[in-house]
Amino acid sequence: MANEFIARNGVFALCSSQVTGSLSVTSDVNGGTRLKIGANHTLSGTYASIAGGSTNTASGNRSMVLGGSSNTSSGYASSVIGGRSNCTTADDAIVGGLNNVACGTRSGTFSGRYNTSSGAYSVVTGGRSNTASGTASKVGGGCGNTASGNCSTIAGGVTNAVAGAYSFIGGGSDNTSPGGRGGIMTGANNSACGTCYNVVVGGYNNTASGTYYTFIGNGSSNIASGDSSAIIAGGSNRATATYAFIGNGANHCASGGASFIGGGLNNLASGGCSAVVGGSFNTGSGAFGFVGGGCGNKATNNCSVVVGGFCNIASGAASFIGSGCTNTATGFGSFVGSGRNNSLSNDYTIIVGGGGNTVNGAFAFIGGGNINCSCASYATVVSGCNNKALGILSFIGGGISNTASGARGTIAGGESNTASGTYSFVGGGRLSTASGTYSFAGGGRCSRAIGNYSATVGGADNLNCGYIAFLGGGYQNIVCLGADQATLSGGYQNIAIGAISTIAGGRSNLASGNCSVVVGGSFNTGSGAFGFVGGGNANTASGINSVVVGGLSNSASGFASFLGAGAYNNSNGYQSVVVGGDSNSPNGASRSFIGSGCGNVNTGNCSAIVGGQGNTSTGAWSFVGGGYSNTASGVY
Numbered sequence: 001m002a003n004e005f006i007a008r009n010g011v012f013a014l015c016s017s018q019v020t021g022s023l024s025v026t027s028d029v030n031g032g033t034r035l036k037i038g039a040n041h042t043l044s045g046t047y048a049s050i051a052g053g054s055t056n057t058a059s060g061n062r063s064m065v066l067g068g069s070s071n072t073s074s075g076y077a078s079s080v081i082g083g084r085s086n087c088t089t090a091d092d093a094i095v096g097g098l099n100n101v102a103c104g105t106r107s108g109t110f111s112g113r114y115n116t117s118s119g120a121y122s123v124v125t126g127g128r129s130n131t132a133s134g135t136a137s138k139v140g141g142g143c144g145n146t147a148s149g150n151c152s153t154i155a156g157g158v159t160n161a162v163a164g165a166y167s168f169i170g171g172g173s174d175n176t177s178p179g180g181r182g183g184i185m186t187g188a189n190n191s192a193c194g195t196c197y198n199v200v201v202g203g204y205n206n207t208a209s210g211t212y213y214t215f216i217g218n219g220s221s222n223i224a225s226g227d228s229s230a231i232i233a234g235g236s237n238r239a240t241a242t243y244a245f246i247g248n249g250a251n252h253c254a255s256g257g258a259s260f261i262g263g264g265l266n267n268l269a270s271g272g273c274s275a276v277v278g279g280s281f282n283t284g285s286g287a288f289g290f291v292g293g294g295c296g297n298k299a300t301n302n303c304s305v306v307v308g309g310f311c312n313i314a315s316g317a318a319s320f321i322g323s324g325c326t327n328t329a330t331g332f333g334s335f336v337g338s339g340r341n342n343s344l345s346n347d348y349t350i351i352v353g354g355g356g357n358t359v360n361g362a363f364a365f366i367g368g369g370n371i372n373c374s375c376a377s378y379a380t381v382v383s384g385c386n387n388k389a390l391g392i393l394s395f396i397g398g399g400i401s402n403t404a405s406g407a408r409g410t411i412a413g414g415e416s417n418t419a420s421g422t423y424s425f426v427g428g429g430r431l432s433t434a435s436g437t438y439s440f441a442g443g444g445r446c447s448r449a450i451g452n453y454s455a456t457v458g459g460a461d462n463l464n465c466g467y468i469a470f471l472g473g474g475y476q477n478i479v480c481l482g483a484d485q486a487t488l489s490g491g492y493q494n495i496a497i498g499a500i501s502t503i504a505g506g507r508s509n510l511a512s513g514n515c516s517v518v519v520g521g522s523f524n525t526g527s528g529a530f531g532f533v534g535g536g537n538a539n540t541a542s543g544i545n546s547v548v549v550g551g552l553s554n555s556a557s558g559f560a561s562f563l564g565a566g567a568y569n570n571s572n573g574y575q576s577v578v579v580g581g582d583s584n585s586p587n588g589a590s591r592s593f594i595g596s597g598c599g600n601v602n603t604g605n606c607s608a609i610v611g612g613q614g615n616t617s618t619g620a621w622s623f624v625g626g627g628y629s630n631t632a633s634g635v636y
Contacts, residue, residue, distance in 0.1 A: 041065075048073070056080070063088070071095075078102070081110075093117070097126070107132070112141065122147070127156070137162070142171065149180070157186070167192065172202070182208070190216070198224075203233075214239075222246075229254070234263070244269070249278070259284070264293070274299070279308070286317070294323070304329075312336070316344070324353070334359075339368070349374075354383070364389070369398070379404070384413070394419070399428070409434070414443065424449070429458065439464075444473065451481070459490065466496070474505070486511070491520070501526065506535070516541065521550065531556070536565070546571070551580070558586070566596070573602070581611070592617070597626070607632065 035049040041056045043049075048058035052067035063073035064080070071080040071087070073095075078088035081096040086109070088095045093102035098113035102124075107117035111126035117139075122132035127141035137147035142156035152162035157171035163178040172186040182192030187202035191209070198208035200216045207223045208214040214224040217232040222239075224231050229239035235250040244254035249263040259269035265280040274284035279293035289299035294308040304314035309323040314336075319329035324338040334344035339353040349359040354368035364374040369383040379389035384398040394404035399413040404426075409419035414428035419441075424434035429443035434456075439449035444458035450465040459473035466483035474490035486496040491505040501511035506520035516526030521535035531541030536550035541563075546556035552567035556578075561571040566580035571594075576586035581596040592602035597611040607617035612626035622632035 038067075045073075053082075060088075060091075068096075075103075090120075100124070104133075104135075115139070119148075119150075130154070134162075134165070145169070149177075152177070160184070164192070164196065166196075175200070179209075187218075194225075194227075206231075210242075219248075226254075226257075237261075241272075252276075256284075256287070267291070271299075271302075282306075286315075289314075297321075309338070316347075319344070327351075331362075342366075346377075357381075361389075361392075372396075387411075391420075391422075402426070406435070406437075417441070421449075421452070432456070436467075447471075451479070451484075454479070464488075466499075469496070477503075494518070498526075498529070509533070513542075513544075524548070528557075539563075543572075554578075558588070558590075561586075569594075573605075576602070584609075589617075600624075604632075604635075 036043045038052045039054045041050045044059045045063045046061040048063045050056050050058050050065045054069045056065040057072040058065045059074045062077040065071050065073050066081045068082040070085045073080045073088045075088050076091040078093040080086050083097045085099045086095045087101045089103040090105045092106040094108040095102035097111045100109040101116040102109040104118045104122045105120040107122040109115045109117045109124040114129040115124040117124045117132040119134045119137050121136040124130050124132050124139045128143045130139040130145045132139045133148045135150040138153045139145050139147050140155040144159040145154040146161045147154045148163045150165040152167045154169045158173040160169045160175045164180040166181040167177040168183040170185040173188045175184040175190045177192040179194040180196035182198040184190050184200045189205040190200040191207045192198040194210045198214040200206050200208050203218040204220040206216040208216050209225045210227045213228040215230040219233040221236045222231045224239045226241040226244045229244040231246045234248045237246045237252040239254045241257045243258040246252050246261045251266045252261045254261050254269045256271040256274045258273045260275040261267050261269050262277040264278040267276040267282045269276045269284040271285045271289045272287040274289040276282045276284045276291045281296045282291040283298040284291050286301040286304045288303045290305045291297045292307040296311040297306040298313045299306050300315045301317045303318040305320045306312045306314045307322045310325045312321040312327045314321045314329045316331045316334045319334045321336040325340040327336045327342045329344045332347040334349045337352040340355040342351045342357045345360040346362045348363045351366045356371040357366045359374045361376040361379050364379040366374045367382040370385045372381040373388045374381045376392045378393045381387045381389045381396045386401045387396045388403045390405040391407045391409045393408040395410045397412045400415040402411045402417045404411050404419040406421045406424045409424045411419050411426040415430045417426040418433040419426045420435040421439045422437045424439045426434050427442040430445045432441040432447040434441040434449040436454050437452040440455035441447045441449045442457040445460040447456040448463045449456040451467045453468040454464040456464045456471040461476045464471040464479040465481040466479040466486045469479045469486040472489040475492045477494045479486050479496045483496045484499045487502045488496045489504045492507040494503045494509045497512035498514040498516050500515045502517040503511045504519045507522040509518040510525040511518045513528045513531045516531040518524050518526045518533045523538040524533040525540040526533050527542040528544045528546045530545045532547045533539050533541045534549040538553040539548040540555045541548045542557045543561045545560040548556045548563045551565040554563045554569045556563040557572040558576045560575045562577045563571040564579040568583045569578045570585040571578040573586035573588050574590035576592045578584050578594045582598040584594040584600045586592040586602040589602040590605040593608040595610040598613045600609045600615045602617045604619045604622050607622045609615050609624040614629040615624040616631045617624050618633045619635045624630050624632045
């Protein structure tokens with residue numbers, strides 16, 4: 001049919017018309033209900049329009065195709081804006097590009113190819129093979145991405161998938177965000193799959209799977225599954241508890257609530273609020289436990305601390321290990337500063353340093369040294385080697401192989417000393433022993449204070465068994481059991497047996513009488529009570545209150561007898577006196593007197609021989625002045 005046009009204030013077609021040539025329009029072109037421009041179009045929708053291109057279809061009411069080819073706009077008020085083989089099937093949808101589909105209500109696929117916006121209000125801006133199927137979901141670009149969650153967004157990348165509502169993926173590849181309000185910024189094979197608010201910034205194969213607020217910053221193969229847990233970076237880390245945190249490193253596990261791992265390798269924080277700052281193979285399994293660094297350290301009880309070192313274990317509540325190697329603190333509030341192979345097994349115990357030290361008494365202390373033991377409550381070893389403080393409140397200052405086993409016993413130093421008595425004290429030396437209560441061994445070698453309140457100041461091989469007895473020094477001296485309050489100042493092989501007896505010095509002297517005194521000399525004996533030997537050799541004061549001043553082999557055996565000096569004299573009478581000489585004897589006469597000479601004999605009471613030889617005074621109150629073989633036999 002021929003074209004028919006009528007010009008009445010414009011150009012109007014009276015029926016279907018075709019322009020085979022060109023049409024130049026200088027003003028508006030107005031159609032009745034539809035507009036079709038181009039070739040081979042199908043225009044079947046009411047008020048639909050095709051404004052160019054070829055082989056396009058506008059079948060939806062009020063639909064529109066603005067150019068391109070093989071495009072289809074079948075939804076109500078839908079639009080195809082150019083491109084090829086695009087399709088809109090939903091109401092108010094917009095599509096462009098190549099082989100794209102906008103089938104969701106008010107959805108839009110604006111560019112790219114093989115993209116689909118199937119959710120209501122969904123948008124695919126560009127890219128290839130992307131799908132926005134969730135309500136109000138968005139895909140910005142990339143390839144093979146799927147935004148199926150309502151209000152979800154994928155900015156770009158490859159084969160990313162968002163299934164959670166309000167979730168976001170920025171880019172990367174093979175990332176998935178099935179949880180609500182989650183986010184993945186970039187990376188590959190990452191997943192934000194918790195209920196909501198989980199975030200992975202980047203990295204590879206990371207998973208944020210907690211119910212709420214989990215976070216992974218970067219790294220690979222990390223898993224944050226606890227609510228509000230976070231992993232900043234690293235590899236193969238796991239934050240499985242609520243509020244757990246891992247900063248960096250690899251193969252960590254923060255499984256305690258609010259636990260913390262800063263970095264390092266193969267660390268475990270399984271206690272509630274526990275922390276491992278760094279290092280490797282460290283464990284914080286106690287609540288509020290802390291490991292600063294090092295290797296193989298463990299804080300296994302509540303509030304326990306290991307600062308650093310190697311293979312240290314703080315298993316007591318509130319225990320502390322500063323550093324060192326293979327130290328163990330098992331008691332409550334126990335403390336190891338440093339060292340190696342130290343062990344604390346009771347409450348409030350302390351080892352400052354050293355090696356192989358053991359504390360198992362409550363409140364006990366070791367300062368340092370090697371293989372020391374503080375094994376009673378409040379016991380102390382300051383330093384040294386192989387020392388043992390076994391008594392309550394016992395103390396060892398230093399030295400080697402010392403033992404303080406008595407309560408409140410003290411050893412200042414030395415070697416192989418023993419303080420086994422209560423309040424006993426050993427100052428130093430070697431092989432010394434203070435075993436009596438309040439006993440004292442000052443030093444020397446093999447000095448022994450056995451009696452209660454006894455004191456052995458020094459020397460060698462001395463033994464003090466007396467009560468409140470004193471042994472000053474010397475060699476192989478003995479204060480015997482029962483020699484209470486005896487005093488042996490020194491010398492060699494002296495023996496004090498009597499109570500309150502005294503030996504000042506000398507050799508092989510014996511004070512066996514109570515309150516007897518031997519000042520010096522050798523082989524002297526004070527066997528009488530209150531007997532006195534001043535010196536000399538082999539003298540004996542055996543009578544009560546008897547006195548031998550000196551000489552050789554003299555004997556004062558009478559009560560209150562006196563022998564001054566000489567040799568082989570015997571003052572054996574009651575209050576008899578022999579001043580000196582040789583082999584003189586009162587022969588039992590009371591209150592008799594021999595001044596000197598040789599072989600003189602008194603048999604009469606109160607008799608006197610001044611001197612001479614072989615004189616005899618047999619009468620009471622008789623007198624011989626001197627001479628030879630004289631005899632005074634009459635009375636007076």
